[in-house]
Amino acid sequence: MTARAPLLHLDQRTVRKARKLAERAAAPVVELARTHTTTSVERAVLRLAGLTGADAEGIPWVNRLVDAVAADVGLEHGVALPVFDALASGEHADLATLAQKAAAGGAQFRLPAGVGHQRARRLAQRAVGAGIGRIDRARKDRDVMLRRLGDPPKPWIYLIVATGDIYEDIPQAQAAARAGADIIAVIRSTGQSLLDYVPEGATREGFAGTYATQENFRLMRAALDEVSRELGRYVRLTNDASGLCMPEIATLAGLERLDMMLNDCMYGIIFRDINPRRTFIDQRFSRQIHARAGIVINTGEDNYLTTADAVDAAHTVVVSQLLNERFGLEAGLQDWQLGLGHAFEINPALPEQFRLELAQAQLVRELFPHAPLKYMPPTKHMTGNVFFGYLLDAFFNLAGVLTNQEIILVGMMTEGIVTPFLSDRDLALENVRYVRDACAGLAEDFVPARGGFIAQRAAQVLAESVELLERIADEGLFTAIADGTFGITKRPADGGRGLDGVVVRADGYYNPAGALLEQAGPVGRPA
Amino acid sequence: MTEDAPRHVRPYGDTTGDGMIQLSFTLPVAPGPHAEAAAAAFAAKMGLDPAMVVHAKGVGERFTFFVVYGRSPVILDLDEVKVVEREFPLLTAKEINLKIRSRLKRRMVVVGATVGTDAHTVGLDAILNVKGFAGEKGLESYRELRVVNLGAQVDARDLVERAVSERADALLVSQVVTQRDAHLQHVREVADALTTGWPARQRRPKLLVGGPRFDPASAAALGADRVFAKGTTPREVASYLVHELPAGGPARRSR
Numbered sequence: 173m174t175a176r177a178p179l180l181h182l183d184q185r186t187v188r189k190a191r192k193l194a195e196r197a198a199a200p201v202v203e204l205a206r207t208h209t210t211t212s213v214e215r216a217v218l219r220l221a222g223l224t225g226a227d228a229e230g231i232p233w234v235n236r237l238v239d240a241v242a243a244d245v246g247l248e249h250g251v252a253l254p255v256f257d258a259l260a261s262g263e264h265a266d267l268a269t270l271a272q273k274a275a276a277g278g279a280q281f282r283l284p285a286g287v288g289h290q291r292a293r294r295l296a297q298r299a300v301g302a303g304i305g306r307i308d309r310a311r312k313d314r315d316v317m318l319r320r321l322g323d324p325p326k327p328w329i330y331l332i333v334a335t336g337d338i339y340e341d342i343p344q345a346q347a348a349a350r351a352g353a354d355i356i357a358v359i360r361s362t363g364q365s366l367l368d369y370v371p372e373g374a375t376r377e378g379f380a381g382t383y384a385t386q387e388n389f390r391l392m393r394a395a396l397d398e399v400s401r402e403l404g405r406y407v408r409l410t411n412d413a414s415g416l417c418m419p420e421i422a423t424l425a426g427l428e429r430l431d432m433m434l435n436d437c438m439y440g441i442i443f444r445d446i447n448p449r450r451t452f453i454d455q456r457f458s459r460q461i462h463a464r465a466g467i468v469i470n471t472g473e474d475n476y477l478t479t480a481d482a483v484d485a486a487h488t489v490v491v492s493q494l495l496n497e498r499f500g501l502e503a504g505l506q507d508w509q510l511g512l513g514h515a516f517e518i519n520p521a522l523p524e525q526f527r528l529e530l531a532q533a534q535l536v537r538e539l540f541p542h543a544p545l546k547y548m549p550p551t552k553h554m555t556g557n558v559f560f561g562y563l564l565d566a567f568f569n570l571a572g573v574l575t576n577q578e579i580i581l582v583g584m585m586t587e588g589i590v591t592p593f594l595s596d597r598d599l600a601l602e603n604v605r606y607v608r609d610a611c612a613g614l615a616e617d618f619v620p621a622r623g624g625f626i627a628q629r630a631a632q633v634l635a636e637s638v639e640l641l642e643r644i645a646d647e648g649l650f651t652a653i654a655d656g657t658f659g660i661t662k663r664p665a666d667g668g669r670g671l672d673g674v675v676v677r678a679d680g681y682y683n684p685a686g687a688l689l690e691q692a693g694p695v696g697r698p699a
Numbered sequence: 700m701t702e703d704a705p706r707h708v709r710p711y712g713d714t715t716g717d718g719m720i721q722l723s724f725t726l727p728v729a730p731g732p733h734a735e736a737a738a739a740a741f742a743a744k745m746g747l748d749p750a751m752v753v754h755a756k757g758v759g760e761r762f763t764f765f766v767v768y769g770r771s772p773v774i775l776d777l778d779e780v781k782v783v784e785r786e787f788p789l790l791t792a793k794e795i796n797l798k799i800r801s802r803l804k805r806r807m808v809v810v811g812a813t814v815g816t817d818a819h820t821v822g823l824d825a826i827l828n829v830k831g832f833a834g835e836k837g838l839e840s841y842r843e844l845r846v847v848n849l850g851a852q853v854d855a856r857d858l859v860e861r862a863v864s865e866r867a868d869a870l871l872v873s874q875v876v877t878q879r880d881a882h883l884q885h886v887r888e889v890a891d892a893l894t895t896g897w898p899a900r901q902r903r904p905k906l907l908v909g910g911p912r913f914d915p916a917s918a919a920a921l922g923a924d925r926v927f928a929k930g931t932t933p934r935e936v937a938s939y940l941v942h943e944l945p946a947g948g949p950a951r952r953s954r
C-alpha cells in the first residue's frame with residue numbers, strides 16, 4: 173500500500189527516538205537469542221533435513237532424535253553434527269532409521285572432530301539446504317499463483333475458521349472464500365501451544381480450534397488453491413506459530429506454503445505462560461524462516477487489550493509494535509512482512525469512543541506506513557446482545573476503512589458467546605462488504621483537524637510510549653515483562669513452561685539452517 | 700412481581716398476547732424455493748403459526764440462512780418457572796471477615812485456577828484479584844481470606860495437590876471455553892481428582908465452579924458444590940463461602 177500523506181503531524185523527532193529506544197531495548201534480547209538454542213530450534217533443523225513421522229505413541233521422530241542426542245552429548249553444539257556424524261558412519265540407512273534406533277537405545281552419538289567434523293558438516297548442510305530449497309520453491313509457487321490469479325486489493329478480509337475438525341474446516345473455509353474472505357486463519361486447538369511436539373497427520377478432535385499439523389496445513393492449502401483457481405484470486409492461509417514449537421511450526425508453514433503466521437514476540441509469554449527466554453530464542457529462528465518463506469507475520473498486540481484497558485494501555489500496544497518491528501527486521505523480515513496487530517477494544521460506553529479508536533488506528537497507520545497492519549475487531553465488549561455487536565462491528569469496519577488498515581479481521585456478532593456459526597461468518601462478511609463499498613474512498617475525506625481531539629490523543633499516546641520505552645531500555649525487557657507491563661500479566665524471566673529446553677550455545681555450535689538463514693535469502697517484495 | 704402482573708404470559712411483539720417471536724437459523728439445504736419451504740416447515744414444527752420466512756440467503760451452495768418471524772402458541776405459567784435463588788444472604792466485607800474469624804478461628808484458604816487447557820483468566824481474576832469486578836473488591840482484599848491464585852492451564856491433579864498442601868477450605872475453578880463441552884469435562888476431572896487425591900481424614904473443601912456458560916442448576920451433575928454464572932461478583936462468592944461454614948463447627952482440622 174502506498175503510504176498516504178500523514179494527517180496527524182506527529183513530531184518526527186519523537187518517532188525516531190521511539191525507534192532508537194526500541195532498538196536499545198531489543199538488543200540484549202537479540203544477543204540472548206544469538207547465543208542460545210532450544211530443543212524446538214534443533215527439532216526444526218531436523219525437520220528441514222527431511223525427518224518426518226512419529227512413533228506409535230504419536231511422538232515425532234524429531235523429538236526422539238533430539239532427546240537421544242541431548243542425552244549422549246548435550247545440545248550445546250547443536251543437533252546437526254552428532255546426527256550427521258552418526259549417519260556418515262553408514263550404519264543407518266537414513267534419518268528416520270537413525271531416529272528409530274536412537275529411540276530404542278540402538279545408536280550412540282558423539283561430537284565429531286577433525287575430518288569427521290567436516291564430513292558431518294557437509295552432510296548436514298546438504299540435507300538442510302534441501303529443506304530450505306523446498307521453502308524457496310514454495311515461495312516461488314506462491315509468486316507464480318499470485319501473478320496468474322491476481323492478488324486481491326487491500327484491505328484483505330481475514331476470517332477465522334476452526335471447528336476442531338480439518339474436514340469440517342475445509343468446506344467452511346471454501347465457503348468463506350467464495351463469500352469474499354481473502355485470508356483464512358485456522359486457529360489452533362486449546363492446549364496445543366503447551367505441547368512440546370507437533371502432532372502428526374490430519375486431525376478431527378480439536379477444542380475451539382484445529383491442531384496445527386503438517387498434514388492439516390497441506391490439506392487446507394490444497395483446498396484453498398482449488399478455490400483460488402475457481403475465484404481467480406489467490407486466497408491466503410494463516411495459522412499460529414506461537415507456543416513451545418514456534419520454530420517447527422514456522423518451518424512446516426514454510427514447507428507447506430502458508431502465507432501468513434501469527435508470530436508475536438510476547439503472546440506466548442503473556443497468554444500461555446511460556447518461558448520468556450525460550451520464547452525470544454524460538455521467535456528469532458522462526459522469524460528467520462518466515463523471512464525466507466516470504467510469509468507475512470501477524471503480531472498479537474490486540475490481545476493486551478483484553479486484559480488491560482484499551483485507553484489506559486494504548487501506549488503498551490505501540491511499544492510492543494515497535495519491539496515486534498525491531499525483532500522482525502533484525503531476523504531478516506522486511507516491512508511488507510510485518511503485519512503488526514492492533515484492535516478496536518475501547519469500551520463503547522465511553523463518550524467519544526469512536527474518535528479515540530480513530531486516533532489510535534491512525535497513529536499506528538502513520539508510525540508504520542509500510543507495514544500491512546492487522547486490525548482486530550471488538551471482542552472484550554461484545555456481549556450476548558448480538559444486535560448491538562453487529563453495530564459495533566460496523567463501526568470497527570468503518571474505522572478500518574477510514575484509516576487504511578490493510579488486514580481486517582472480520583468481527584463476529586457472536587464473539588461474546590460461542591465460536592461462530594456458519595451464518596455468523598456470512599453476516600459478518602456482508603457487514604464488511606457493505607462498509608467497504610459504501611465508504612470506498614472515504615478515507616480521502618478523513619482529515620482530522622490539526623491540533624484537534626484525534627491529533628492530540630495520538631500525540632499523547634506516542635509520548636507515553638516513549639516514556640515507557642525509556643524505562644524498558646534502562647531496566648530491560650525481561651524486567652518489564654516480569655512487572656506486568658504488557659496485558660497486566662506478570663511473567664518472570666525464569667518462570668513459565670519450556671525453560672528446560674533452553675541451552676547455551678558452546679563455541680563450536682553449529683546449526684546449518686541458522687548459518688544459511690543469517691546469510692539472508694532471496695528476500696524481496698512479492699511480484 | 701406487582702399485584703396485577705399476569706400469571707400467564709405469551710411473548711410480546713407489539714400487542715399484548717400476540718405471541719410474536721423472531722429467530723434465525725441455517726439449514727443444510729441449497730438456496731431456492733425448496734429451502735424456503737423447508738424453513739417454513741421447520742418453524743411450523745416448532746409450533747409457529749403463522750411462520751413467516753422473512754429472509755433467506757444462500758451461504759455457499761449447500762446452506763441457506765433464514766430469519767423467521769412467527770407467532771408462538773406457547774402460554775407460559777410463571778408459577779411453574781423455577782430459578783436458582785441465592786440460598787444465602789449477601790453480606791458486607793466486614794460481616795464476612797467477622798464470621799470467618801469467629802467460626803474458623805483462622806484465615807480461610809481458597810485456591811483458584813482455570814483448569815485444563817483453558818487459558819482465560821479474566822473471570823477468575825475478577826473474583827480473586829484485589830481489583831475485583833463491578834465495583835466490588837476481589838477476595839484477596841478480605842483480611843480473613845488467604846487466596847492462592849494458580850492462574851490458567853492448570854492440571855486438575857496439580858490443583859488438588861496444591862490445595863492439599865495449602866490446606867484449602869475451597870477450590871475455585873474457572874472455565875470459559877465450552878466448545879465440545881470442554882468445560883464440563885474439565886470440572887469433572889477436578890471433582891474426580893478431589894475424590895481420589897484428598898486425604899480421607901481431612902474435611903473435603905468446597906468446590907466452586909464459575910464461567911459465563913454454566914447452567915447454575917448443574918452443580919450436582921458436575922460433582923461441584925456450587926456453580927457461579929455470568930456476572931458473578933466477588934462478594935457473592937465470599938458470602939457463599941461463609942454461609943457454607945459449619946456454624947460453630949470445628950475450628951481446627953485433623954492432621
Ligand code: B12
Nearest residue numbers: 381478587590818819820821822873877878909910911931
Ligand atoms: C479475553 C478473551 C481472551 C483472551 C484471554 C486473556 C486472559 N488472560 O484471560 C485471549 C486473547 C488470550 C483469548 C484466547 C482464546 N480465546 Co478467548 N475470549 C476472550 C473474550 C474476548 C473475553 C473473555 C473475558 O475476559 N470476559 C470477562 C470476564 C470478567 O467474564 P467471565 O469470564 O464470564 O467471568 C465472570 C463469570 O463468568 C464468573 N466467573 C468466571 N470464572 C469464575 C470462577 C469462579 C470460581 C467463580 C466463582 C466465578 C467465575 O465471574 C466473572 C465475573 O463476573 C471472550 C469473548 C467475550 N466477549 O466474552 C473470548 C472467548 C471466551 N474466547 C474464546 C476462545 C475460543 C479462545 C481461544 C480458545 C481461541 C483459540 N482457539 O486460540 C483462545 C484460548 C486458548 C486457550 N488455551 O484457552 C471463545 C470461547 C467460545 C466457547 N464458548 O467455547 C470466546 C467466547 C470468543 C468466541 N466467541 O469465540 N481469549
